Amino acid sequence: MSKMPADFAKRIDALFQDFQKPGSPGAVVAVTEHGQEVFANAYGLANINDDVAMNRKTILRIGSQTKQFTVLMILMLEAEGKLNLADAVQKYLPYVPVLEHPVTLAHLCANTSGYRDHLESMIFGGLSIFAPSTRQTGRDVIARQDALNFKPGSAMLYSNAGFFMLSEIVEELDGTSFNESLRRRITGPLGMDDTSLLIRDNAAMKRLAAHYTLRPDGFANLGWGLDLGGEGGMISTLDDMVVWQQNLFAPKVGTPAMYERMSTRWTFNNGATGAYGLGLVSDVYRGRRVVGHGGTVAGGKSESTRFVDDGLGIVIIANHDQIAPFSVARRIADIYFGNETPKPVTFAPGRYRQEGGSDVFEIVDTNGVATFLNAGGGGTFDFGAAHGPKPERGITDLVLVPRTDGKIDGTFCGMPRVFAPMQPAARAARPLAGKYRNSTQGFDVEITGDDSAGEFRMRSDLGALNAPLVAADKDLWFLLQPGADMRPGxxxxxxxTVTGSGFEFNSDRIRKLAFTKI
Structure with a gap:
């Protein structure tokens, strides 16, 4: 018997009301129950300039949902005896550097490799993600990594580089393009005729939506300049993604054993389990097992969520960046199941720093409820999570619990951490002014300023990046926004972080990037 309330459709429509206004880009959404569609709608415009309405046949970028298709093809190749997930990456890709510890294909699939995200490296190296670049640029950036973020298998940190490598392995072993392998192995047999790899944002295609970002003067087209592959380059429609989701419930392509492996939570070296499996995210929400993946690209976001034991499926695809589809999918589930909103946990607003480390986040009071903000973005908390509040994001292993002494207890990938309040208007113990270098990466940095503020200038063969610096603590500096389109807001x-020989650079997906003063 269906669990839907009588006003189910009306309440879902209300979640998308901001995208029903004239001149707004929009989204498509579908909800299925045991294989039957129980709700679907399209909101807003696929193309603002031409006043083209969004519909279920509109072709949209699905971003990192591509990763599950990449992993499935890797598992298919393993079943054919062409590779083993325990193989070292360098067996197939000699250009990938051997660093402190061996890295396997399984580590790549699970975001536990420790390899730094090559897109983030490109951006901070001075090559805008909106500037033209090729797959060879990506290989070059990966090839000169000089250290891992962490020991492989010990933690989970999102890395597009891992899925870049996996897509190259698919092409090498299949002897065809990623698109051709995708078509032969998955989308063709499933009849997903509108699903493929769109390598560049400037491609022309019938029914392809424009993708938008919101600026102070209104919506603007947004597109990346890089060549996209198995890390996030696919396009699809609502109809096709419903077909794919139903295949995950009842496989026609791939096997139940493959999808079970993909949705099994990774076990870290310390015995704790994480949210990421192999190309799929597995979690428990309000006591129910949920598996899915989201995607974010230039001017687009998506989410596919399955409540696997309840037969509920939710698909959301948007052609703009003004939506949090992971959270919206959970609000749809709340409506469906009749979940009550959990009582918010009280956090003292302010910035917090990891004791003995450089991780920093901010707690912001948003209409009386705490929200989370760090270098990777911001958003609400899931106050009903089993082990304590955690940022309501598609991929996170961070749990935070406030203490009576004003500090916050944290757990990241099974590792305990303590975060202490940071004092405002900090001054560093000494200015960072000077010249610095990371020779392996080919990065040269010049910093000017005093003990409270300065200017950061990065130069490399990729390009140049200039950004303000402000002191955050005696040994810690914040690098501020270098440009409006990098990570707005x-x-x-x-x-x-100041070291004895220079400084260490840490971002959301780059850790321990060391610079030496020259």
Whole structure:
């Protein structure tokens, strides 16, 4: 018997009301129950300039949902005896550097490799993500990594580099393009005729939506300049993504064993389990097992969520960046199941720093409820999570619990951490002014200023990046926004921690990038 309330459709429509206004980009959404569609709608415009309405046949970028398709093809190749997930990456990709510890294909699939995100490296190296670049640029950036973020298998940190490598392995072993392998192995047999890899944002295609960002003067087209692959380059429609989601419930392509492996939570070296499996995210929400993945690209976001034991499926695809589809999918589930909103946990607003480390986040009071903000973005908390409040994001292993002494207890990938309040208007123990270098990466940095503020200038063969610096603590500096389109709305994008020989650079997906003073 269906669990839907009588006003189910009306309440879902209300979640998308902001995108029903004239001149707004929009979204498509579908809800299925045991394989039957029980709700679907389209909101807003696929193309603002031409006043083209969004519909279920509109072709849209699905971003990092691509990763599940990439992993499935890797598992298919393993079943054919062409690879083993325990193989070292360098067996197939000699250009990938051997660093402190061996990295396997399984580590790549699970975001536990420790390899730094190559897109983030490109951006901070001075090559705008909106500037033209090729797959060879990506290989070059990966090839000169000089250290891992952490020991492989010990933690989970999102890395597009891992799925870049996996898509290259698919192409090498299949002897065809990623698109051709995708078509032959998955989308063709499933009849997903509108689903493929769109390598560049400037491609022309019938029914392809324009993708938008919101600026102070209104919506503007947004597109990346890089070549996209198995890390996030696919396009699809609502109809096709419903077909794909139903295939995950009842496989026609791939096997139940493959999808079970993909949705099994990774076990870290310390025995704790994480949210990420192999290309899929697995969690428990309000006591129910949920598996899915989201995607974010230039001017687009998506989410596919399955409550696997309840037969509920939710698909959301948007052609703009003004939506949090992971959270919206959970609000739809709340309506469906009749979940009550959990009581918010009280956090003292302010910035907090990891004791003995450089991780920093901010708690913001939003209409009387605490929200979370760090270099990777901001958003609400899931106050009903089993082990304590955690940021309501598609991929996170961070749990935070306030203490009576004003500090916050944290757990990240099973590792305990303590975060202490940071004092405002900090001054560093000494200015960072000077010249610095990371020779392996080919990065040269010049910093000017005093003990409270300065200017950061990065130069490399990729390009140049200039950004303000402000002191955050005696040994910690915030790198502020270098440009309006990088990560809009964030107060800082990276931290610089002073070391005996220079400084260490840390961002959301880059850790321990060391610079030596020259």
């Amino acid at each position: 964030l107060p800082w994008t990276a931290t610089l």
